[in-house]
């Protein structure tokens with residue numbers, strides 16, 4: 001099943017590099033499967049902040065979730081790729097726009113996802129973004145986050161090295177700025193609802209965790 005999805009989702013991307021990246025991401029990273037498990041019972045629209053090339057949206061569609069998804073990313077090349085692939089796959093109710101999340105967020109009510117982007121923000125920017133995102137979650141909805149957590153582990157050091165490599169290879173526009181700690185999420189998000197934090201590194205060496213805010 002995962003191999004089939006990886007094949008289907010990688011095929012529309014142009015160039016061997018992008019296709020290999022998409023295929024390996026879907027096959028080896030537990031991220032999209034974990035987000036699917038969090039959202040499988042919902043019909044609420046999803047706002048995906050830092051959506052990249054729209055992989056989460058395409059993965060959720062392959063898994064049969066049909067709620068509207070609006071992806072935002074400040075990298076116009078990735079937004080363009082996401083739009084092109086949406087057309088090629090014939091999906092409806094998926095939209096992607098170029099937007100810098102440091103400049104605020106559009107109106108939205110439903111669920112929100114923030115996957116692997118917080119490290120590009122300063123601590124005050126992270127706090128502002130998390131509060132803005134939490135304010136957009138409907139009662140009964142979720143804010144689903146993945147982030148590398150700042151701690152003393154070897155995994156954290158590998159996480160930083162991986163993000164620096166992504167910048168050096170021009171895959172990311174920016175180098176990492178600051179990694180939040182588990183306590184930061186508890187402090188900022190607890191006033192909005194229940195917070196859960198669990199490891200989410202699968203077979204990868206990174207210090208990634210899934211952070212879920214459930215708004216009651």
Ligand SMILES: C[S@@+](CC[C@H](N)C(=O)[O-])C[C@H]1O[C@@H](n2cnc3c(N)ncnc32)[C@H](O)[C@@H]1O
Nearest residue numbers: 050051052073074075100101102115116117120
């Ligand atoms: C590691 S990628 C993750 C992409 C996607 N969330 C996923 O998991 O497949 C980080 C993304 O965050 C985007 N990003 C970084 N800073 C941003 C900002 N200030 N506003 C919007 N997007 C941003 C980058 O362009 C990149 O696409």
